[in-house]
Amino acid sequence: MGNRESVMSNSWMERYWHPVGLSGEVRDQPSQFMLLGQRIVVFRSGNGVVAMEDKCPHRGTALSGGVVTDGKIACPYHGWQFNSHGKCVHIPALPEESPAIPERIRVNCYNAREEYGLIWVAMSSTPESFPSWPRDAWQNPDYHTFSPGTYMWDASAARATEAAMDFSHFNFVHKGYTELADGPIIKPYEVFETTDGMQYAYEDTALKRDYSLHFPFVLHDTKTVIAEGEGITWSEKTASQEGDVTILTFIATPVSDCQTRIFSFIGRNHSLDVSDSVMAEGFDEIMDQDRIVVESQLPVEIQDNINAEFHQRCPDAASLVYRRLLSEAKHKRT
Ligand code: FES
Ligand SMILES: [Fe+2]
Numbered sequence: 195m196g197n198r199e200s201v202m203s204n205s206w207m208e209r210y211w212h213p214v215g216l217s218g219e220v221r222d223q224p225s226q227f228m229l230l231g232q233r234i235v236v237f238r239s240g241n242g243v244v245a246m247e248d249k250c251p252h253r254g255t256a257l258s259g260g261v262v263t264d265g266k267i268a269c270p271y272h273g274w275q276f277n278s279h280g281k282c283v284h285i286p287a288l289p290e291e292s293p294a295i296p297e298r299i300r301v302n303c304y305n306a307r308e309e310y311g312l313i314w315v316a317m318s319s320t321p322e323s324f325p326s327w328p329r330d331a332w333q334n335p336d337y338h339t340f341s342p343g344t345y346m347w348d349a350s351a352a353r354a355t356e357a358a359m360d361f362s363h364f365n366f367v368h369k370g371y372t373e374l375a376d377g378p379i380i381k382p383y384e385v386f387e388t389t390d391g392m393q394y395a396y397e398d399t400a401l402k403r404d405y406s407l408h409f410p411f412v413l414h415d416t417k418t419v420i421a422e423g424e425g426i427t428w429s430e431k432t433a434s435q436e437g438d439v440t441i442l443t444f445i446a447t448p449v450s451d452c453q454t455r456i457f458s459f460i461g462r463n464h465s466l467d468v469s470d471s472v473m474a475e476g477f478d479e480i481m482d483q484d485r486i487v488v489e490s491q492l493p494v495e496i497q498d499n500i501n502a503e504f505h506q507r508c509p510d511a512a513s514l515v516y517r518r519l520l521s522e523a524k525h526k527r528t
Contacts, residue, residue: 204230204451206524207351209322210410211305212447213312213457214245216344220313224267226258229315231450233258236306236313239265244278245306245315251282251299276301311341312445312457323390325408328416328441331461339441339461342474345481346455349488351411351448352496352520354456357488358413358444359405359516361396362509367483371476374398380509392515405512409519411446438464452494456481496520 207230214227214234224237226248233248235258248258250269259270266275266283275284282299285292305316307324310332314324331337347354357363365377374380375398385394391409395402397420404416419438441461446454458481460473497503498521505514 204448206526207410207448208317209320209523211307211314211316211321211324212411213445214315214447215313216341216457217308217311217313220308223262224258224260226256227315228449228453230317230448232317234304234315235267236315237262237267239278241265241278243306243308243313245304245313246276246280247302247304249301250274251301257301279303310339310459323408325390325412327443327461328404328406328414329439329461329463331441336463337439337441337461338466339443339459340470340473341457341459342470342477343481344455344457345485346449346453347485347489348452349454349485349491350452350495351446351454352516353488353491353494354446354454354484355407355411355413355444356496356513356516357484358415358446359407359512360510361403363487367487368480371480371483375400382508383511385511385515387515387519392512392519394512407516410523411448413444413446415442415444416440417442435464438462440464498524 212229214229214236215225219225220236220238220243222238224235227234227236233256234245235248236243236245239262246257248256250257250271252269252274253271255269255271257267257269257276260268265278268275273286274282277283280301280303281297282295285295305319305321307314310327329337331339361374362378362380365373377398383394383396385392391407393404393406395404400419400421402418402420404418406414417440419434419436422434422436439462443459443461445457447457449455458477460477462473465473496517500517507514
């Protein structure tokens, strides 16, 4: 974890919900996370999950080094205590008869939610919509969803997400894993904007892939088997039948401008007698294949100028819409 705040150039991302950690990483005592280059302290209290700036307003100390008692966090330096709304409620060095502690002595608090086994934080007080999940897979008894792991990449969240959206690299980067059965040529496909992002579908001879992006960094790839035993696809490792659905989810959290933590999930309505570890075989390797490519991309950030890189209208159709959405979000007045 970093010790100093970085310069923040991506303040538009504060309007969105981002997972900062797994549910199991947040306890009754404080934990530190980084989001958009800022330190955040997160802990559980009776009212749910509390997330606040990890910086004491007295001398800037990390509150995450302190202790939580009865829902109040005490700074490790001089013991000032802050309630779950960030208000300073006790200064041990002051005698009891001192005047009330001014309201303005407070720590910035953020919206926090626990969903899908993740702790989500929105730094803006008026965040955009909260992401849903395809097929309502966490509630739907026909589906089982688990996380094969989280990954830290030295890359921007937008570059990482664009890689997850892009299937025209499969036959090069993921040979023998997720190759398109009829690749590398990409057939024309349509991209649709939605109220929360965008969606598109692509079929080879074995699978239909329905991509849905909850802008900016939550991507679901819902793979439906359309023909058994066709082509080479990672999700056919277990015996596939027509109608089998595997949902691969990729969520990129902007830890900073150049560091991204990826939360991944595999959901399925089939092979429920197969262990999760068997289903996850090869997943780490696929992620590492992507990591090597994405970490090598320059510049680290996707540029606002669409002409800064070259595009092919057909294979890059999804990427072109994504880049327009990124540009609109950056320039949107709030
Ligand atoms: S720095 Fe936090 S109480 Fe002094
Ligand atoms: Fe990939």
